[in-house]
Amino acid sequence: MSRHRGAGDASTLQKRLEALSEARELAGDRLREQELAPVLGVLERASARRSLSADHTVVGFFGATGGGKSSLFNAVTGGRIAVAAARRPTTAEPLAGIRTPEGSGPLLDWLEVKQRHVLPDDGSADNPPGLILLDLPDFDSTAAEHRRIVERLVGQVDVLVWVVDPQKYADAALHNGFLRGLASHEAVTMVVLNQIDRLAPDEVEPVLASLRETLAADGLANVQIHPVSAATGAGVDGLRAALGDVVRRRRAGTERLLADVAAGADALAGAAADSDLPAPSKDARRRLSNALATTAGVERVAETVGRSYRRQAHRHTGWPLTRWLGRLRRDPLKRLNLDRRDIDPALSRSSLPAPGPAQRAQADAALREFADAAGRGAPEAWRASIRRAARSRADVLPDALDQALAHTDLGSNRKSWWWPLVGLLQWVALAAALAGALWLLGLAVLGYLQFEVPPAPRVEGFPVPTLMLAAGVLLGVLLALLSAAVARAVAGSRTAKARRRLRASVDEVARAQVIAPVEDEVERCNRFRHAVAAARNGSAVKAGLR
Structure with a gap:
């Protein structure tokens, strides 16, 4: 059954990519180059991603400085791969944790990820083959190259996991710079509220409610939110299980591309008429x-x-x-x-x-x-x-x-x-x-x-x-x-x-x-x-x- 559903998803993606490509060709020189640039980027990324391994699902961990992103990465992978620090960014370039290295090389080359670590196979159902976890530089780093890497990989990974903490979950740089532009990517977006151990038990739900309200304002009202503590391990198993479920379905890559196509079409929607124009009377x-x-x-x-x-x-x-x-x-x-x-x-x-x-x-x-x-x-x-x-x-x-x-x-x-x-x-x-x-x-x-x-x-x-x-x-x-x-x-x-x-x-x-x-x-x-x-x-x- 899942194989048929996957084939149907691929067919839907192909049709919508063809429709987006046709729209770009029809627009021709009718629209400005800057209006067509996002569409061309979507088509190029889709072409590149579909030519690479479909057996791997790339999950990117994104977050700000001090949010515990690298610590959470280590907790999910079960190792001490990423170097974590509380006050300054220590992740200068992407770091990959690979569950199944076979066939992942060209995909990681396309992602420009050089640091690669094979994760041990613990036989857990929550760590299925094909999972690739990426620990990324902090998006608010003072190093311009770090932000460039984050912006590039936001458009390339299959699943986006945004790691926030109770103090900076409403940071304008996060919401205005990234989340607000991902309203069409709910299907491939998760939000992790890390460091809940720093909250009193009766404070967790109010913070989660506030986070949900903020995300709803970004157009992400239905996105998954996982409260976890990388330090104590609370909620990590649930997050690992959710990621494992995504990998087992093997639909994240297609859903990501479908979301990209929808975003590309949204960029053209303002130039489309509300209804068909009649022939001249x-x-x-x-x-x-x-x-x-x-x-x-x-x-x-x-x-x-x-x-x-x-x-x-x-x-x-x-x-x-x-x-x-x-x-x-x-x-x-x-x-x-x-x-x-x-x-x-x-x-x-x-x-x-x-x-x-x-x-x-x-x-x-x-x-x-x-x-x-x-x-x-x-x-x-x-x-x-x-x-x-x-x-x-x-x-x-x-x-x-x-x-x-x-x-x-x-x-x-x-x-x-x-x-x-x-x-x-x-x-x-x-x-x-x-x-x-x-x-x-x-x-x-x-x-x-x-x-x-x-x-x-x-x-x-x-x-x-x-x-x-x-x-x-x-x-x-x-x-x-x-x-x-x-x-x-x-x-x-x-x-x-x-x-x-x-x-x-x-x-x-x-x-x-x-x-x-x-x-x-x-x-x-x-x-x-x-x-x-x-x-x-x-x-x-x-x-x-x-």
């Missing part, structure tokens, strides 16, 4: 697209399509005698280099003027507004990264919009079916008018030359040549006016269709150049949140030493 995308369409000049191009259509319609359906006037004006689409009939759209660029300061400012404001809407609810680091994502392609955005407009099929090469019919009627009307005019001219010439002028045929009393001239001119004018009205209606439809196509092209540019990078960053923010949550989930961890 349709309304936000629409506002962005509207602003980019204005910047690109979509309305101008759409209206130019209408003007171009009316010009072409006049060329095909206008009164033939005045059509040539329209040729004096260049096609407005050609002026913008958007007439696809004679320009390769794959190579074309428009001749639209570059956006002015006001248009650029409007586009920048639209990018900021879109990024702020997408990042609403995210911590500042991710809001900043979403804003950077929105502007990541700002340099190429104007050119992309221009290319989108140049590549859009505006329908300028499509003629209307009614043009040839009206054009034919115009030529028929013109021919009739010219025939009537020539007929009348011929009759006038004959009269001028004093020839007998034959009478022109009449219809309802009106001469046919006169009727032909008047009807031809009148029909031509009416057809021109009617075709102009139809052309305006069709031009409006073509303008609307061109506007829709141009807006669709702008939408594609907005999607590729702005929306997609922002959505990727939003997804990255959400994945970071999930990874941090997975790394922090330690609900099954805090059962270790109890």
Whole structure:
């Protein structure tokens, strides 16, 4: 059963380490180096510890000067290994008491423990194989190197045993410098109240109660507390049994790493959103697209399509005698280099003027507004990264919009079916008018030359040549006016269709150049949140030493 439970713990640790590693990778350059440093340290320590002996459990004895740490170390090991003194630190470097030396060398090398002593095997169940006890320098030593060693090993040993005495158990240097930062390490932390022999019997419980209250303020309300006396041996057997139980379960190393992972995740928790960020809304995308369409000049191009259509319609359906006037004006689409009939759209660029300061400012404001809407609810680091994502392609955005407009099929090469019919009627009307005019001219010439002028045929009393001239001119004018009205209606439809196509092209540019990078960053923010949550989930961890 314990083997299966250990495998489950290892699997949980692996998953949470992977989650923490993923969170660090997702954070990338979004967080400052000092924010990621604790996470990187956890991952490096976890990798190193897991590669070393899993059959050994390292228990570190930490304490202040005069707390009896070395004396307690000797009492637990049953020997005179550590040198004890009451007033000054005598432990200058870590000292290891090893129950099973086989396989412990690389682990102790990693811990940088050079002084190693093999403990005698007394056959006691409270001294199981695999136990490594470390007597460490005093954390309040005046020697800076001593404190550096303590701080390093606080982050490396499997089980932390803090030895305090009745006089200095509330020392601020202990609680502010160490214990307060170990709230997530309750499962691998013990506190030993040493020197209880110096207290009257009725004083022990009040001191323990005060110690529990102080530890609770540090976030260690459920940590084990062992009252002992290294001098008399009171409580030492209970402490030795508790340590033996930890070693036999062989879970302390995993629980320590799980606690480290939780602490590393806590360091990232402030940069994780409280809930998943939604994808940018349709309304936000629409506002962005509207602003980019204005910047690109979509309305101008759409209206130019209408003007171009009316010009072409006049060329095909206008009164033939005045059509040539329209040729004096260049096609407005050609002026913008958007007439696809004679320009390769794959190579074309428009001749639209570059956006002015006001248009650029409007586009920048639209990018900021879109990024702020997408990042609403995210911590500042991710809001900043979403804003950077929105502007990541700002340099190429104007050119992309221009290319989108140049590549859009505006329908300028499509003629209307009614043009040839009206054009034919115009030529028929013109021919009739010219025939009537020539007929009348011929009759006038004959009269001028004093020839007998034959009478022109009449219809309802009106001469046919006169009727032909008047009807031809009148029909031509009416057809021109009617075709102009139809052309305006069709031009409006073509303008609307061109506007829709141009807006669709702008939408594609907005999607590729702005929306997609922002959505990727939003997804990255959400994945970071999930990874941090997975790394922090330690609900099954805090059962270790109890």
